[in-house]
Amino acid sequence: MKKRFAILLVLSLGLSACSQTSLKLPDLLGGKREIVTFSESLYRPQQEFEKISCDVSEGCYVVSSEMEAGLLIGNLVRSGQRKAAMIADEDLDLDKIFIYALALAPSTFEAQYSQRRMMNGTRRTEFTITMEDEQQLQRSRVQAQRLVTELINPNQDQREVIQTLHDWLVLHTQYDTEAAKLSEAERKQSLAFRASGVFERGKATCSGYMEAMDLLLEAAGIGSIKVFSNTMDHAWNLVSLDGEMRYLDATFDDPVPDQPGRVMYDFFLIDAPTLQLREKYEFDPATTTTISQAEYEAYFQYCFS
Numbered sequence: 338m339k340k341r342f343a344i345l346l347v348l349s350l351g352l353s354a355c356s357q358t359s360l361k362l363p364d365l366l367g368g369k370r371e372i373v374t375f376s377e378s379l380y381r382p383q384q385e386f387e388k389i390s391c392d393v394s395e396g397c398y399v400v401s402s403e404m405e406a407g408l409l410i411g412n413l414v415r416s417g418q419r420k421a422a423m424i425a426d427e428d429l430d431l432d433k434i435f436i437y438a439l440a441l442a443p444s445t446f447e448a449q450y451s452q453r454r455m456m457n458g459t460r461r462t463e464f465t466i467t468m469e470d471e472q473q474l475q476r477s478r479v480q481a482q483r484l485v486t487e488l489i490n491p492n493q494d495q496r497e498v499i500q501t502l503h504d505w506l507v508l509h510t511q512y513d514t515e516a517a518k519l520s521e522a523e524r525k526q527s528l529a530f531r532a533s534g535v536f537e538r539g540k541a542t543c544s545g546y547m548e549a550m551d552l553l554l555e556a557a558g559i560g561s562i563k564v565f566s567n568t569m570d571h572a573w574n575l576v577s578l579d580g581e582m583r584y585l586d587a588t589f590d591d592p593v594p595d596q597p598g599r600v601m602y603d604f605f606l607i608d609a610p611t612l613q614l615r616e617k618y619e620f621d622p623a624t625t626t627t628i629s630q631a632e633y634e635a636y637f638q639y640c641f642s
Contacts, residue, residue, distance in 0.1 A: 379560035407437020
C-alpha cells in the first residue's frame with residue numbers, strides 16, 4: 338500500500354503579511370478582474386473564482402480558505418492547466434490545501450512554487466503542477482471512457498452504474514503484493530500505483546485501484562474524491578451517490594490472493610457510520626499536515642453542495 342503521496346513538496350500559497358489593513362486584496366492590487374468558473378466540472382461547478390490581472394500572464398486567483406484553494410487547484414489540474422498564481426487575505430494551512438487538491442486531481446502530481454512580495458507586504462505564490470506521467474494519464478482516461486461506453490446501459494440508475502464499474506475493476510485486477518513492498522523511489526516508477534496499473538497490466542496497489550475507480554466514475558459523470566490515510570498506508574474513494582456521501586474501497590473488495598470471478602461488497606458504497614464499524618479503517622488525525630475523516634467529509638459536502 339502506498340505511503341504518503343509520492344510528493345516532492347508541500348504546496349505553498351500566497352499569504353498576507355499585513356493583517357491590520359482594512360483593504361481587501363482586489364482593492365489593494367487593482368487591475369482587471371474577471372470571474373472564472375469550471376461549469377463542466379463535477380466539483381462545485383457553480384463556484385465563482387475571482388482572478389485579477391497581475392505580472393503573471395495567467396493572472397492571480399483570490400482565495401479565502403483551504404477548501405476553496407484546494408478546489409481551485411483540483412479543477413485547474415482536471416481541466417489540463419498546470420500553472421497558476423494565488424493570493425489570500427489570511428494565513429492558510431498550506432499542507433491541507435495540497436491534500437485537498439490531491440483529493441480531486443486525476444493522478445498524483447508534484448508541485449513547485451515560488452513567492453514574491455507584492456505591494457504593502459502581500460506575498461503572491463506562483464505554482465507549477467507536474468503530473469507524474471501525462472501520457473499515461475491520458476491513456477488511462479481514454480481507456481476509462483471506452484470501458485464506460487462498453488459497459489454502461491443508459492437505463493441503469495447511478496448505483497447500478499457504480500456497481501458495474503466496481504465489479505469490472507475487481508474482476509480484472511489483482512492486488513500487487515510485490516509492488517507494495519517497493520521503496521518510495523521505486524514506487525514512483527511503478528505502474529502499480531497508477532490507474533495504468535489497472536488498465537494496462539491488471540495489477541495494482543490501493544492507489545492504482547483508487548485512481549482507476551476515480552477515472553471510471555469521472556467518465557460516467559459521477560463525482561468522487563480520493564481519500565488517503567498515512568496511518569493505514571491506504572487510499573480509497575468517497576463517492577457521490579445521487580448526492581449522498583458513500584465510501585467505496587475496491588481494493589478491500591478484491592480477495593487476496595486473487596480469486597477469479599469473485600467480487601465482494603463489504604466496502605461498496607457504505608455510509609460513514611458503517612465505515613466506522615469496520616476495524617480495518619483508521620483515518621489520520623486532524624493536524625497541520627493531515628486531514629481527518631470529519632475534514633474529508635466536510636470537504637466532500639463543500640465540493641458537491
